[in-house]
Amino acid sequence: MNRYYTLLFVLMLNSLSLVAQTPVATTAGFYDFRVQDGQGKCLSMADFKGKTLLVVNVASKCGYTKQYTPLEALYKKYKDQGFIILGFPCNQFANQEPGTNEEIQAFCQLNYGVTFPIMSKIEVNGAGTHPLYAYLKEATGGGPIRWNFNKFLIDKQGSVIKRYQSGDSLEELEEDLKAIL
Template identity: 55%
Template sequence: MEQTFQSFTVKDSAGRDINLEKYKGQVVLVVNVASKCGFTPQYSGLEELYAKFKDQGFVILGFPCNQFGAQEPGTNDEIQQFCSLNYGVQFPVMGKVDVNGKDEAPVFKWLKESAPGFMGTEFIKWNFTKFLIGKDGKVLKRYAPKDEPKDLIKDIQKALA
């Protein structure tokens, strides 16, 4: 059987298993996030997207990652507090993961294989790389860290239609 986004289980910030099957039929934006990154202000734009589309079957899943310039050094609890206090984040922020290398989270291995980046590279280059997943659990598009959340609105609307 072909793998889809919903084939995976990840850990939430408390270390509990979350079966991504719970997002079946929804449009999901997966973002590897960090608290001390030049792109960290994108949390505001991501939260705006979430607020705008969550009632239409859209969810954002943030995956903190400390692999890029050690920009996510905190514990899962510290990351949750940072997101809530500084950006009012309501969308789920999962447990910290590796997105590249031998310890990469299996869901990120699949995302990168499904939607390679620039010139076919699968490697994630920096925090705030984004993957848009359709209702069928397949990756629709990969976005670079510099792509602002507001620039994804048309693609999200199309995926929700």
């Protein structure tokens, strides 16, 4: 009898974990989300309608931090065609973004000359995942963000076109970008 209850308990726990892993369907679209800029001002993604966006989770103390340089070059090259990069600092990967929003802004500008918008720090995984990132991950097949500098390319209609991992080719990203500008 004791075995029966133990087996029943294990099966119940297993069922609960499957429910917890099932992605929640959302009817929200990209333009329905709100974020905070680096100064804490609330912005609607609807403010970017008609623009091509690259959404990137960034960090200042990461091996990929040097990507700020080619990202800034990409931004400068295509911004007059309606291209915007939104950097979202995240401290979830080995505490590689420990600074305040003000410190992060200063770091990006002083060390890399970043002129594209750097938003307020967010979480991209786990219970505290920002709703925008939950949407972006779901729109590209789910799965966690594995490290800093993951990128999502969004077209002028707010459709998520592609997800790029940290080490993916920025040249490939630029080709994809040119195809949708």
